[in-house]
Amino acid sequence: MLTGVACLAIVCVAIVAVLAGEMGEPGGDSVRLANSRLALTFDRQTGALLSLMNLQTGDEYLKDPKLPGNPFVLHVDPTVIPQAARDPGWWSAEVEEDLGGLMVSPGGCRVISLKQQSSRSAATVTIESEHAKTGLRQTLTITLPTQAEYADLTLRVTNTGSLQRTVVTAFPHLRGLSLGPDRETNLGIMMASYGTPGVRAWANSGGWYGRETSMQWQAAYEPRLDEGIGMIIMDPECASKLIRRGPGGLLSTLHYPGTILAPGASHVYPTARLVVHRGTWRVTAQRYSDWYARAFRVRKPPSWLKDVDLYYGGWIPSADQVARAKRESPSDGFTSFERMPLLYRDGPYDLIEWAMYNQGVVDEPESYGPYMGDGLYLFRSDLGGPAAMREGVRRLHAMGRRIMFYVAGNSLLRSSALLKGQRPEDWMLMDRPGHGYDVGYPNGFSVCPGYGPWQQHLAHTARRILAETGADGIRLDELAGFVPCFNPAHRHSSPYDSVRWLRELTRTVRAAMDEVNPDAILLTENPLDAVHESVNGALQMFQPGREIDAMRIAVPTMVGMAYHPGAVESALNGWIGGKVTARRVTWPWEHRGLAGKPDWYADGPGPELRWHELRASFPEAIGEGRVATTDPSAPSDPRWVGRLWRARRYWLLVGGTLDAAPLQGELRVIVPGLPARIRRAVEIDAQTLRPRDADLRRSGGMATIVVRSAVSAVIFPMPDCPPLMDISGELRARRGGEITLDMKPIPLGGRLPSRVRITCPGLIDGSLTARWPGSVRLVVPPDAMIGLYPLRVEGDSLPVKRWIRVADDR
Structure with a gap:
């Protein structure tokens, strides 16, 4: 237990880029640090932050500068453990302002020196201050690049006294923020999972990095004033922390559980970037993306993943179902893993993740299907074991399909053979002292991701599955999310290092997979930026509303695999889809602050769309391009939502009504920032794939188009954009029959190619080359x-993907 009261001496160092003449005069009451975009003002007597101004909008953000903090608070020798650190049910709630002990902020300090330096690109200010009762010293470093919309702050705490001190620091800790005169209209982001914009800014939001926040940043914005503020914690070591917003204009990062400082010792906190800008939260997200790309070496996707447009998570038929098939339809039923293609034939899914393939389904059927964690993941004997699955995978690959397998990332049955001769308590994730984390499954418990034997076991399991089957990937369910562990058997240096354990675990599993197949993908259930160096992506479950999800901009290489979203949401966010039907039918996390199903949103799954085919034509935009900072808009119909993706050879607008409700007629859409050299727009209906010109007009520097479809893509070609092929009809044939492929060009500016390459695994051996425009006759093999x-x-055209249906020949 933390006890005692300590004293603090503070040294604040500020490094800032300033415009000539904007540094406060020596001896004045304050020092003002500014460039053309923002200004910060510090009290020369105390070192407190007095002003944070957006010079582009003229708005003073720090409306109540005398509140504790601005820019830090230190809890010295605290006696109170915050509820967030002791209550497993805590979620984005209040964090105590007083943790006992002594609470110190700059307003109670005395400046003892102030030094200034400057260069063409930056200037520095060093503010040293002391607190009369303490023996600690603190150094604050602020960097404001001359042309940037952000300031970087770094904090050092040094114990100059004779007693050991424990310091829990909130840094940055800004209080009294408001964008515009009414902070109640400011908006923020629920930063769990992929991040949902549009929630109230100054309510309790955020929390533990790895749970309530999946990335190390927070933001608030005011759409009516076109301005915002962001806080980025540039910590490549991923230490434990609570990153949050709160009532009264609070933007804060609490570095917990704190640091023990022996006499003479120092601690440096991660640099924090304060972003003060025009625009929405996307500006901060982009700045985070810039830093993240430099700080982390992300896992690049294999080339085959760009061909995956639709993903699904399925269950292998139960032991009873397999036994029935063997009795009733042994010649054509699913009786062996060799017949895996049977489970793919009715859906246009490029990639399916399978569960219930493991022997536990046979040995302990009472534990399935709500629970998959037998721990060993040996392939079922009733379906032929690993040799049969390897043949099934070979057949799937020959048909152009992909397969991966489910593995529970932190859950285990107490009856698992893995625990033979072991004490389950030694493996257990204890979310508080002496208490196992309750996963809510029968006969199961959660294993700590930081437990070395578990990390090695998961790595061995993933490696064996790939080696035995030739499969394309593994998904670690339940991961990656923050849960503390107090299990004394694990000897954790801190019970709150969950994010670091998750990095270790996924690194270990990834390395084992790479020994077999570096092109295999690794997915988790929940997205976490810290594990993206090993993990390719995660499931997408939660609704971002009218906005794009925050991670799609901040960490764009993290692949979102749509789980609950319908095809419209997948299209608007650039995810790999999970459904062909248009609408979401599951609205989770209302208890976490997300809005449920809107009253106007139509019931049911909605119409089937062919977005999973259409998106394959635009990998340069959706996979490799950037989404514009400002979305397209339709002022006359607020139901319509759009995104604008920018690629080298074209721009792409994806838009429609969120529930795929038909438009009432032609709809004129504003397209912001469209380059003048773009002079044509072609709309492609996401339900029929039929193209039509979109009536591009320009007036007063503003570009607009007319759309007619409920959901569509509109391509804006550059002069060198290759043509797009129109294959909009249904492709269907009987076994032994023929399909005529009528390839009509949609000229977009570039030269028409004369030849294209056609592939259709399972129907065409290898590939064939054809001249176009023209027609190609494909003969379906009789077997x-x-x-x-x-x-x-x-070929030299934009790629085209379609699904051919082979029907019963009767």
Whole structure:
């Protein structure tokens, strides 16, 4: 237990870029640090931050500068453990302002020196201050680049006294913020999972990095004034912290559990970047993306993943179902893993993740399907074991399909053979002293991700699965989310280092997978930026509303695999889709502050869309491009929502009504920032794939187009953009029959190619080359399996993907 009261001496060092003549005069009451975009003013007597101004909008953000903090608070020798650190049910609630002991902020300090330096690109100010009762010294460093919309702050705390001190620091800790005169209209982001914009800014939001916040940043913005503020914690070591917003204009990062400082010792906190800008939260997200790309070496996706447009999580039929198939339909039923293609034939899914493939389904059927964690993940004997699955995977690959497997990332059955001769308590994740984390599954418990034997076991399991089957990936369910662990058997240096343990675990698993197949993907259930160096992506479950999800901009290489979203949400956010139907039917996390299903949102799954085919034509934009800072808009119909993706050879607008409700007629849409050299727009209906010109007009520097479809893509070609191929009809044939592929060009500016390459695994051996414009006749083999086959046409045109359905020949 932390006890005692300590004293503090503070040294504040500020490094800032300043415009000539904007540094306060020596001996004045304050020092003002500014460039053309923002200004910070510090009290020369105390070192407190007095003003934080957006010079582009003229708005003073720090409306109540005399509140504790601005820019830090130190809890010296605290006696109170915050509820967030002791209550497993805590979620984005209040964090105590007083942790006992002594609470010190700059307003109670005395400046003893102030030094200034400057250069063409930056200037520095060093403010040293002391607190009369303490023996601690603190150094604050602020960097304000001359042309940037942000200031960087770094904090050092040094114990110059004779007693050991424990310091829990909130840094930055800004109080009294408001964008504009009424902070109640300011908006923020619920930063859990992929991040949902549009929630109230100054309510309790955020919390533990790794749980309530999946990235190390927070933001608030005011759309009516086109301005915002962001806080980025540039910590590549991913130490434990609570990153949050709160009532009264609070923007704060609490570095917990704190630091013990022996006499003479120092601690430097991660640099914090304060972003003061025009625009929405996307400005801060982009700045975070810039830093993140430099600080982390992200896992690059394998080339085959760019061909995945639709993903699904499925269950292998139960032992009873397999036994019935063996009795009733042994010749054509699912009786062996060799027949895995049977489970793919009715859906256009490029990639399916399978659960219930493991022997526990046979040995302990009472534990399935709500629970998958037998721990060993040996392939089922009733379906032929690993040899049969390897043949099934080979057949899937020959049909152009992909397969991956489910593994529980931190759950285990107490009856698992893995625990034979072991004490389950030694493996257990204890979310508070002496208490195992309750996963809510029968006969199960959660294993700590920081427990070395568990990390090695998961790595061995993933490696074996890939080696035995030739599969394309593993998904670690339940990960990656913050849960503390107090298990004494694990000897954790801190019970709150969950994010670091998750990095260790995923690194270990990834290294083992790479020994077998570096092109295999690793997914988790929850997204966490810290593990992206090993993990390719995660499931997407929660609704971002009208906005794009925050991680899609801040960490764009993290692949979102749509789980609950319908096709419209997937299209608007650039995710790999999970459904062909348009609408979301599950609205989770209302208890976490997200809005549920809106009254105007239509019931049911909605119409089937062909977005999973259409998106394949635009990998340069959706996969490799950047989404614009400002969305397209339709002032006459607020139901319509759009995104604008920028690629080298074209821009792409994706838009529609969120529930795919039909438009009432033609709709004129504003397209912000469209380059003048773009002079044409083509709309492609996401339901029919039929193209049409979109009536691009310009007036007073503003570009607009007319859309007619409920959901569509509009391509804006640059002069060198290659053509797009129109194959909008349904492709269907019987076994032994023929399909005529009519390839009509949609000229977009570039030269028409004369040849294209056509592939259709399972129907075409290898590939064939054809001249176009023109038609190609495809003959379906008489022994082809009934179902769907992916057709791709590539060349000097934009790529085209369609699904051919082979029907029963009766």
